[in-house]
Amino acid sequence: MEKYKKILTVIDPTTEDQKALERSIELATKTNATITAFLSIYDFSYEMTTMLSSDEREVMRNSVIKDKEVWLNEKIASVAQHDIKIDSKVIWHNRPFEPIIDQVLNEGYDIVIKGTHEHDKLKSVIFTPTDWHILRKCPCPVLLVKSHSWPKNGNILAAVNVGSDEDEHISLNNKIAEEALNLGNLIQANVHLVNSYPGTPVNIAIEIPEFNANEYNESMLNHHKAAMTTLAKKFNIALENTHIGEGLPEDIIQDKALSLDAELVVLGTIGRTGLSAALIGNTAEHVIDGLNCDVLALKPEGYQSPLQN
Incomplete structure (x- = not known):
């Protein structure tokens, strides 16, 4: 089944450089996808102007929306390719992530593509609240775009969790590998698998003198190697393209x-609640912040967005 036939591209009104739109076009040329360039805007000052009646506020809102529609259509015209269909949609909403996810739920988009903010090392967090909410709550794959190009014969890194025997993790590992291979075929890139495993817990090594840390580490490594080999063989990924650390x-x-100078990292975000979600969420955030390439975040099969009725 061909994927990514219907792309929702999130436009950033604060920047001239629309990386997400350019990446969407790059993907659409390979999948014959249609693109919706989507902009959610809101100006608090208009809502708070008590001098205006609700009708007058509506007129002002519509005027701002019209201006943004003109701006967005000019943007599209400057990068559009004649064989790719790009629609535009501008919506007034005070929580930008909600209409994005509503569009996915109601219109059946296959992927959301959004640019991330450039940042320096002093500002460690690139996430806007919108990024965070989309990653957590969007049921379809989310591609966060940075500035790295997608050269031919480049590398895609699929981050898996082969140490777990939970069905949810196994299913998600399969999905991550499948999506990485699908994209690898589309953009002619090599697929690699990466997995991390925890070292010896320091407190155990200190509190239990007879605990053999080397033996523990070796058995952990062997367990992960065996599981990684099984996954790689299932998807015909060469063992030299598997990495465990x-x-x-x-x-x-x-x-x-x-x-690897990877152009893309594919990873899973499990949308649980509570402490587990916080840990997994923080890992995803730290991973994405440390990368200079695109990130494709996937949900497990059967994931239901909290915004679904």
């Missing part, structure tokens, strides 16, 4: 993405 996922994934 001891440490935090964000460190291992970032190091491997840099050493």
